[in-house]
Amino acid sequence: MDVCMNFAEEVSQWIADNCPDEMFTPMPVIEEVWGGRKEQFVNADAKVWLERVAEQGWLAPSWPKEYGGAGLDSDQVKTLKNTFKTLGCRPALMSLGIWMMGPTIMEFGNDEQKLRFLPDIAAGKTRWCQGYSEPGAGSDLASLSCKAELDTETNEYVVSGQKVWTSYADKSDYLFCLVRTDFNASKHNGISVLLIDMESQGVSTQPIRLISGASHFCEVFLDQVRVPAANLLGEINHGWSIAKRMLEHERKMMGQSDLTDNYNPVLSDFAKRYQGDENGRIADLALRDRIANNEIDIAALDLTNLRIKEEIKAGEFPIASTTLKYAMTLAYQDKFELLLEILGNKGLGWEDLQSFLTDEERAAREFAFSKIQTIGGGTSEIQLNIIAKRLLGLPD
Ligand SMILES: Cc1cc2nc3c(=O)[nH]c(=O)nc-3n(C[C@H](O)[C@H](O)[C@H](O)COP(=O)(O)OP(=O)(O)OC[C@H]3O[C@@H](n4cnc5c(N)ncnc54)[C@H](O)[C@@H]3O)c2cc1C
Incomplete structure (x- = not known):
């Protein structure tokens, strides 16, 4: 515990010394950073921030140092993520390479391939x-x-x-x-x-x-x-078993509620702001009930996710990533349905966003995006087929 506390302090200090002021503000869509040779930084501070976090190995914190990571254990990674989140700094990079391809290359690549591809992925260069x-x-x-x-x-x-x-x-x-x-x-x-x-x-x-x-x-x-x-x-x-393994990484990623901390609205806060606050609680009882159910679902799935990470640490790669992807993408759709209801006409921002606040402007697009999450990474029907066959052992 003490070790984690020290590490949290170390990270906080590093952020205070290195995070440009603008990177503490909410991130507009057009300032997202995905890296690679073709990245065009809309905000110059985002480039500085990316390079500094990359130098620490914190874009891929659990990867070994020789491949551009920081070699952190899972408790340290959790502490790192929580500290970034608590201090409100922007994610320095979004990267399919770090979430999906890198871990697969790490497992199936030869030494030459790992050294050739992984450090550039971990630094956001490809x-x-x-x-x-x-x-x-x-x-x-x-x-x-x-x-x-x-x-x-x-x-x-x-x-x-x-x-x-x-x-x-x-x-x-x-x-x-x-x-x-x-x-x-x-x-x-x-x-x-x-x-x-x-x-x-x-x-x-x-x-x-x-x-x-x-x-x-x-x-x-x-x-x-x-x-x-x-x-x-x-x-x-x-290649088929490699292909399936990368799909497991993809589904694990899609089964997380706070993948990027990029746009993760807290419904209860929005409801109090836009629909009324009664002594610190959401005024509308029916809405309160629906939001509570959604927040409980997502919290339960997040805890399941933590359990899966522990199982992975113990050397298993459980089918639960499929179950989580299935359940989380539905909960995510429910969440953005609720968000649009709460925001009313403030949730209709699409273009010409000057009259919308930064945390309002993404709602409509995220709502639309939530609809495709049950297709990407394999459709919900296919996840149910996998669960039926591999988890429940039902016949074809
Ligand atoms: C957001 C998003 C991102 C994506 N990104 C990528 C990407 O980067 N790279 C990539 O290669 N692909 C990507 N895809 C494609 C995605 O993997 C496919 O759309 C998905 O696997 C479904 O294939 P399909 O579109 O051909 O639909 P189809 O396979 O034609 O399915 C049509 C419908 O039939 C149902 N169906 C099909 N077979 C069965 C069955 N056996 N049992 C029950 N129902 C069935 C499906 O559930 C679906 O509802 C992405 C898709 C989305 C939505």
């Missing part, structure tokens, strides 16, 4: 996207057909095919790409994972617009793209 879904392969992912053939003369894979719904592909530096390397094997057995530089000749992207107004999705076209064999992750034709 941004990654996930090349899984294809026009003919979504829920039934293993039927993917993007093809890779080894050119034995140059020791390169030649990749041709199309990916779809690839989040942030147009802004990313690397594609974590599932390819079919054996068309004769059964569908789960002929898949491999290639780590593809988005600058490679033959890679192109086309953005797709979402109902939230943003267009973080892309189609990715791969036309005779040459990928060094050194970028094959794991064994040839054994």
